Amino acid sequence: MKSIVSPNEKINAESWFPGRWIGGLSLVLGPILLLAGELLRVKYHFYYPDQLAAFKEQPTLMAASYGLFAAGIIVMWPGILALVRLIGAKKPGWALWGGILAIMGLFARMYHAGVDNLAYWLVQFQGLELATTFISESYAYNYQGFYVIATILFSGMIGWFVLAIGAFRSRTLNLPYSIALGLMGIHSxxxxxxxxxxxxxxxxxxxxALTPLGIKILQDGPTPSLSVAMKWFIVIVIIGGIFFFVGQNA
Incomplete structure (x- = not known):
């Protein structure tokens, strides 16, 4: 059977997915967005009754908090792929399973973000009392029963441990940075x-762990000229504006 890629063919180092710029920016911005989301709601108690009460007391603040955290989850997946690529150069097994488990964990977190959004609007339109009653009576069903999200929930923790071990064993990160990466596995x-x-x-x-790595990836290659950077900035702003308009008016 003929190989898809000739062994003598030199593959462009910039051709990997998602690429240096997207992967590097993801590693820089993803964790920062997550941290911003966490800090905005730091004064409110951890469990859901207090979170629902905060939705009523500070709706703008809490919408920003949960929105930034969800944005961080969305932004993180290219960074995980970039990290997997680095680990996989020396430890492909750790890279494969760490990447699969961590990305499955992101899917689970996005499901929870959808429930969070529903709860937010329940408070705004139906009132705090009804929303609290509804969440209290249905809360366990987010984790129990024959449901796919409950099945992959644990991957959101174990995946970061696997990536951290792989990052250390492949020498992608040193021991302190690998431990810092693995700490994401204790995130509720x-x-x-x-x-x-x-x-x-x-x-x-x-x-x-990831922000310095993202910066290093961004610096590992030629820097685009100012004119090219401005063109891409304009394109991103226009496309982002279109996406926002369609999303708000669909």
Whole structure:
């Protein structure tokens, strides 16, 4: 059977997915967005009754908090792929399973973000009492029963441990940075989770481990000219504006 790629063919180092710029920016911005989301709700108690009460007391602040955290989850996946690529050069097994588990964990967190959003609007339109009753009576069903999200929930924790071990064994990160990366594995998963000591430690560890790596990836190659950078900035702003308009008016 003929090989898809000739062994003598030189593959462009910039051709990997998602690429140096997207992967590097993801590693820089993703953890920062997560940390910003955590800090905005730090004064409210961790569990859902207090989070629902905060939705009523400070709707703009809490919408920004949960929105930034969800944005961080969305932004993180290219960074995980970039990290997997680096680990996989020497430890492909650790890279494969760490990447799969961590990205599955992001999917689970986005499901929880959807429930958080529903709870937010329940408070705004139906009132705090009804929203609290509804969440209280249905809360366990987010974790129990024959449901796919409950099945992959644990991957959101174990995936970061696997990536951290792989990063250390492949020498992608040194021991302190690998430990900082692994701290994300203690971050609580679930619906309407506020900020606590473990979530702050986990996200700060993620910033410490991945932000410098993202900067290093961004610097590992030629820098575009100012004109090229401006063109891409304009394109991104226009496309982002179109996406925002369609999303708000669909």
């Amino acid at each position: 998963l679930g619906v309407l989770k506020g900020t606590s000591w473990d979530t702050l430690v986990a996200v700060i560890g993620l910033c410490v």
